Amino acid sequence: MKTRAAVLTEIGLPRPYAQSRPLQIVEVELDPPGPGEVLVRMRAAGLCHSDLSVINGDRPRPMPMAIGHEGAGEVVEVGAGVTNLKVGDHVVAAFVPCCGSCEPCTSGRPALCEPGFKANSAGTLLRGTRRIHRGAEVVNHHLGVSAFADYAIVARESLVKVDSTLPFAEAAVFGCAVMTGVGAVTNTVQVRPEDSVAVVGLGGVGLAALLGARMAGANLIVACDLSDEKLQLARSMGATHTVKASDPTAVEEIRDATRGGVHYAFEMAGSVKAMELAYKITRRGGTTVTAGLSNPQHLFSIPHVGIVAEERTIKGSYLGSCDPARDIPRYIDMYRAGKLPVDRLLSETIALEEINAAFDRLADGKTVRQVVTL
Numbered sequence: 001m002k003t004r005a006a007v008l009t010e011i012g013l014p015r016p017y018a019q020s021r022p023l024q025i026v027e028v029e030l031d032p033p034g035p036g037e038v039l040v041r042m043r044a045a046g047l048c049h050s051d052l053s054v055i056n057g058d059r060p061r062p063m064p065m066a067i068g069h070e071g072a073g074e075v076v077e078v079g080a081g082v083t084n085l086k087v088g089d090h091v092v093a094a095f096v097p098c099c100g101s102c103e104p105c106t107s108g109r110p111a112l113c114e115p116g117f118k119a120n121s122a123g124t125l126l127r128g129t130r131r132i133h134r135g136a137e138v139v140n141h142h143l144g145v146s147a148f149a150d151y152a153i154v155a156r157e158s159l160v161k162v163d164s165t166l167p168f169a170e171a172a173v174f175g176c177a178v179m180t181g182v183g184a185v186t187n188t189v190q191v192r193p194e195d196s197v198a199v200v201g202l203g204g205v206g207l208a209a210l211l212g213a214r215m216a217g218a219n220l221i222v223a224c225d226l227s228d229e230k231l232q233l234a235r236s237m238g239a240t241h242t243v244k245a246s247d248p249t250a251v252e253e254i255r256d257a258t259r260g261g262v263h264y265a266f267e268m269a270g271s272v273k274a275m276e277l278a279y280k281i282t283r284r285g286g287t288t289v290t291a292g293l294s295n296p297q298h299l300f301s302i303p304h305v306g307i308v309a310e311e312r313t314i315k316g317s318y319l320g321s322c323d324p325a326r327d328i329p330r331y332i333d334m335y336r337a338g339k340l341p342v343d344r345l346l347s348e349t350i351a352l353e354e355i356n357a358a359f360d361r362l363a364d365g366k367t368v369r370q371v372v373t374l
Contacts, residue, residue: 001030001039005132005149006355007139009064012057018357022055023067023148025352028139031131033079036156040091043168045147046070047355047362047370048176049203049270050095050293054142055359058270058295062123065140066132069095071147072162072171073374082156090164092175094324095143097126097157111319116157120144126155147172148355150374160328169371170335170343173204174328177369178342181208181268182331183320184291185216189264193217196262198254200245200278201269202230203362204345204369205291207237209266214238215339222254222262224277225269227365237344245277254281261286270294279314287313291320345369 006023013020033039045068053059054067075089085091097119098110105113119126123140131153132139132146144158162171181204185191197213199206202225213221214237222241223234231242241257243250255261261283267275270292279302282288306312320327334340347367350358352374361367 001151002027003030003149003151004352005066005146006068006352007064007134008055008067011055011060011063015360015363017055017359021356023355025355026134028066029133030151030153031133033077033153034127034129034131035080036082036127037079037125037129037131038075038082038085038154038156038159039077040073040152040154040159041076042071042073042147042149042152042374044072044172044374045372046172046177046204047358047372049362050176052359052362053270053293059293061142062140064134064137065123065142066146066149067142068147068149069093069143069145070172070176071145071152072168072175076151085156085159085161089161090166090171091159092162092171092328093145093147093154093158094160094175094179094319094328095145096120096319097144097155098324099126099157109321110323111321116144125153126157148352148372160324162329162332166332169346169349169373172371173342173345173369174331177204177208177345178331179320179322179324179327180291180317181205181320182212182340183322183327184266184289184317185209185212187321187327188289188315188317189287191216191218191264194219195264196220196258198222198224198262198265198278198281200224200265200267200274201292202227202234203268206266206268207234207345207368208342209268210234210237210239211340211342215334220258220262222258224250224254230368233368245274250277251280258283260284263287264289267292272298272300275300282312284310284312287315289315289317291317346371349373
């Protein structure tokens with residue numbers, strides 16, 4: 001079948017993207033779903049820094065590639081062997097397909113699925129297939145999803161069935177922003193009510209982490225960003241303190257307000273400067289968590305002695321240390337119970353044709369979560 005898709009053919013084109021147009025909205029052809037695969041009518045897809053990092057070259061991927069990894073839609077057709085999804089089911093895509101049988105999956109860490117990582121790096125679906133073509137040219141899949149399209153072929157292991165009454169634009173953000181941000185708080189470190197928390201970087205993932213900290217009952221939540229507008233939004237979403245990241249006294253201000261630093265600092269901006277700030281505001285015995293993906297060549301350095309003498313911990317968090325099949329429905333239930341107001345993350349909905357200008361806004365830090373409606 002034929003479908004529209006946002007295809008990236010060259011990384012690192014100059015900004016503004018509204019002029020260089022790295023993403024071309026073109027017609028591509030999809031193969032029918034193979035064994036273990038599903039044809040999904042995409043209905044909504046969020047714009048994330050993980051998409052931007054492919055466009056700007058920070059995270060090199062095989063080209064050409066149909067971009068987009070945070071999406072929700074409706075099942076149109078299932079391939080052989082798919083028995084637990086049916087036509088008409090509503091689904092959220094998770095950007096790590098979890099095979100269920102590798103060592104990380106069987107030890108309770110499906111976010112680190114080894115076949116899933118291999119497939120994502122190669123631009124294929126979980127079983128090594130590519131189902132997108134543009135004429136004679138094969139187009140790679142982005143993190144097994146390729147959500148900026150009217151239709152997508154997705155591995156069954158990348159999909160989680162959700163309640164059909166949940167609006168697609170809201171459902172989409174559970175596939176990345178909510179899992180990554182809330183999961184870092186509730187899974188990676190399991191914040192408790194007596195803990196203090198700081199979030200550095202208030203994009204969709206950072207603000208989701210803030211909501212997760214509030215839900216966990218953290219007694220002090222510091223929000224830190226370069227944008228006054230995002231700091232104001234963070235305050236309205238539950239931050240007890242807001243500090244501008246560019247303030248030269250930011251570290252001292254946060255350490256004073258928290259009596260020596262926070263128990264958990266979450267770096268969600270994907271930059272070494274943000275990570276350095278997060279580390280400096282973590283207290284003795286505390287944990288600095290990073291879910292931001294920076295350029296692989298960017299290095300973070302710290303005094304070795306501090307790790308020992310202060311019993312400091314640095315942790316990475318990927319996919320929020322989530323099991324998507326378990327956590328997406330759980331977080332949706334929390335949202336509907338009023339405990340996790342993730343609808344506050346939605347900045348605006350846009351058409352697919354507006355996507356290049358929308359990535360300019362994302363790169364400028366002028367938005368939280370833009371969602372393409374399809």
